[in-house]
Amino acid sequence: MAIVKKAISWLRVPPQEDAPPGVKAMYDKADEKLGFVPNVLRVYSLRPAHLELWNAFYDDLMRGESGLTRPQREMIAVVVSTATRCHYCMVSHSAYLRKLTGDPVLVEQLRTNYRYAEIEPRERAMLDFAVKLTEQSSRCTEADVEALREAGWSDEDIFDITEVAAMFNFTNRLASGLGWVPNDEFVTLGLGESS
Amino acid sequence: MAIVKKAISWLRVPPQEDAPPGVKAMYDKADEKLGFVPNVLRVYSLRPAHLELWNAFYDDLMRGESGLTRPQREMIAVVVSTATRCHYCMVSHSAYLRKLTGDPVLVEQLRTNYRYAEIEPRERAMLDFAVKLTEQSSRCTEADVEALREAGWSDEDIFDITEVAAMFNFTNRLASGLGWVPNDEFVTLGLGESS
């Protein structure tokens, strides 16, 4: 019996086997790490050159050298995606953050109302900034930047906080504008384990 | 007498001469084309590796192969930046679009209230989508995508419309979050000329 799969985008999704080598390499790397290919890679392959360039940028921003830890960057991802109510990104980045921290309670706080999260003051300042930037960027002022400095962040760190929050303003709009649906696997990923 | 220049960012701006070679090349290329180095390159050089990766992605998206013309992509830039009231991006991309079209009246329409712009129906559909995506992304539906198809855009075009709109949701937040100020030269660029 044929398996009927639900659509994962409102646009055409190219068959997995048609992917050019650069995209194929991403599929393989992700599959190895997670046990499945995240749908974002599948749906973004409609524009393979864009995907490769975006991925190079995104990967360095989220995993490269920074004054922010990996989990801190994922905390911004979860909180920004919650602010914009982005289905794909809330589900997938909650999973990544559970996997990184082994702390489903923390993730639950961040994705309902981050003001309830039990985190350090400098992380709270970081998230306050990310949410203001997402919800009312034109109201941001130098005082907001100063508050981050007072919380202990360097100018380079503040740049990264802003850039990560801006990045999810980008990906949230791709996902919400084009109807991306996350893999079911994400829903339970990172529950009861730590990595 | 020393010239006092106004600050162009709320964060530290590295001296122009300290830029690594990849960033320096961007400065030179921009200077050749415009006659000055846009402040975005100066302020982004605080994180030079990010700047180079972002620029490679941005450049392909805005100038690479696409079903959208160059001016259409800049129209999205102007309209999204107006929706978020981003000082830097409204000023600079109005200039770029005036330069590309030689039509200051059109640009004025787009940057006050794009509903008054005298453009083709498919361009109007493109801008309606970009604004909805910017202002209330979680309300986007498959019907919005279908409206673009009916206006004559292919799935690849719709991807690009979404991605360009998303890109300015990214840059607008960098600029508004970090207090970027555009070069004065942008204000009169493209007035009374076409290129």
Added chain:
Amino acid sequence: MAIVKKAISWLRVPPQEDAPPGVKAMYDKADEKLGFVPNVLRVYSLRPAHLELWNAFYDDLMRGESGLTRPQREMIAVVVSTATRCHYCMVSHSAYLRKLTGDPVLVEQLRTNYRYAEIEPRERAMLDFAVKLTEQSSRCTEADVEALREAGWSDEDIFDITEVAAMFNFTNRLASGLGWVPNDEFVTLGLGESS
């Protein structure tokens, strides 16, 4: 070593052992069913007479005779609590709905962006109504009620849909106004099981 418990309300919480008999009976009943006493009962016991009267009303509304199934009533609970971003109610009612349906994927859809949920059209109409009622009640019109009738709901059903949505507008405000924190047990309740 004494265990330090985090505060579960911004107001004083009466000791569990001081509860009057009617409240004590609720503690015992809940403990038997869930294995723990939900914090809502603890924090509400500051006004025990109110708690008993509210609970009688709430219990009949959520578990009594109705044209809505138990899971449908919990779907409204999750979606309204998501619309108001109520930490306590999102966490606890996601758990109840997972327990009732054994379907964590569905719950995840409802609590990020319910427009992605794979549900029947009449349930979608029910949730559209509940969200409009929550977010902009003064804009509700007779046409909204008519849409529910066309989706197959009776007048009594429409009353119950409205009343359940209104009830979570009540409880969300108690929880968000007084800083209620859900039991950690809720976070993983109903994952991987059905009841």
Added chain:
Amino acid sequence: MAIVKKAISWLRVPPQEDAPPGVKAMYDKADEKLGFVPNVLRVYSLRPAHLELWNAFYDDLMRGESGLTRPQREMIAVVVSTATRCHYCMVSHSAYLRKLTGDPVLVEQLRTNYRYAEIEPRERAMLDFAVKLTEQSSRCTEADVEALREAGWSDEDIFDITEVAAMFNFTNRLASGLGWVPNDEFVTLGLGESS
């Protein structure tokens, strides 16, 4: 000649004479006190068991033992109903508050813009809290509760303020969602008299 009465709900309204005994008792009690049966009892009788349970809870909350006076509880009713622009509740609770205070000028201030009301500071704090809770509950913080304590309210009082405000978030949504229309008698009730 038959009298044509305007509809008082978008749903079916059961004939007054069909009411079960518990509901009938409410009709009689209200009629005795006011000289007419408030429409809320008529329209709610579509679900008589719910009506009786709600009324028991509501009655204790609004008229039972509390650190808030009766007029203070009605002040919250008026201000919350104004914030949500609920036709039925603004009209009826303005009348109740005029009746209780004999002060139509005060009621007029509360139902246009309560910031103009000439009331005690602790009552102003109470109303500021009720409005914030109604309009943006997810932004409420412990500092808001602390402000009430500083204004002189006890923890039990703060619970009641929150609960009364939440109650009108409930009733406003029933009335606005189902198109309830108040009795004309309310419009002039309490003008020129005190009780």
Added chain:
Amino acid sequence: MAIVKKAISWLRVPPQEDAPPGVKAMYDKADEKLGFVPNVLRVYSLRPAHLELWNAFYDDLMRGESGLTRPQREMIAVVVSTATRCHYCMVSHSAYLRKLTGDPVLVEQLRTNYRYAEIEPRERAMLDFAVKLTEQSSRCTEADVEALREAGWSDEDIFDITEVAAMFNFTNRLASGLGWVPNDEFVTLGLGESS
């Protein structure tokens, strides 16, 4: 014993007897008609030349030749002032409209939620336009104007509808920005009488 009067503006209010002749004439005319001098004339007299010019314009707009009746113009006044929650204008124009129509029930509908008002379809169209213009003017389109034409209004009428709605956007901001307080007499004016 000296009578202490409450402040009727956040700015200085010139003594009534210092008014220049043109303003004095307004006081006398209003006093004759209403039995008191509306506070708007008192507080506006800080800039007497502006007051006289504004009044000449306002008077012609509200009482001069038009396809709109006097009550229709006051209906717009009430509904626009309700939309902006302007204390002074809601109180005073509710009074004027009660006086003109002798219908307190209608006024109550208009100043809580005008969608409940029992008025002609063309009046409903007129108010829908006035509210949209007040709340989101940049979203107005040619289709909104066309809807007024279809409801039976001429181009001159549509101009007047727009101008009256715009006028209360003007006066509402003067009153709300400067803290104007209406005379207590307005609160009961027009209750139980018609003129």
Added chain:
Amino acid sequence: MAIVKKAISWLRVPPQEDAPPGVKAMYDKADEKLGFVPNVLRVYSLRPAHLELWNAFYDDLMRGESGLTRPQREMIAVVVSTATRCHYCMVSHSAYLRKLTGDPVLVEQLRTNYRYAEIEPRERAMLDFAVKLTEQSSRCTEADVEALREAGWSDEDIFDITEVAAMFNFTNRLASGLGWVPNDEFVTLGLGESS
């Protein structure tokens, strides 16, 4: 070949030659000063008596005796019109302010995000007040007025600031409600010159 002109209003525009003498005089005066007749005069001539009375008021407010300079009054015009996104008024008043100041960079700051404008603190306070008054007038308080006094403005000045801001809330709604289109000449007016 006949010249096809684009519509400058969604309503009928009376032929220029049909204007009554008072309106004709306005045309001539404006033409002499600017070299063209601003479309506002053309479209407003549908109701010539209103136009004359409005113009007398407007002219005194914008050009008459005041503690505000002419450019300061135009700064309010630009910033209020930007807040409401009024196409006609943004384009025309940007032109007037460029003409008055010879400073296109300043105008660009004011019409994108006035918080970036390099102006005196008292002018910043003036614009903060004008924007709050435009966007959320019902939240204005005596403290806002006090802030203007502390910035050095007299009570008469504060009246004028409020009145000018309110005036553009009026004109913005006429223009946006009726689809007014500015003359193309405004787009480049005041670029590279001072008057």
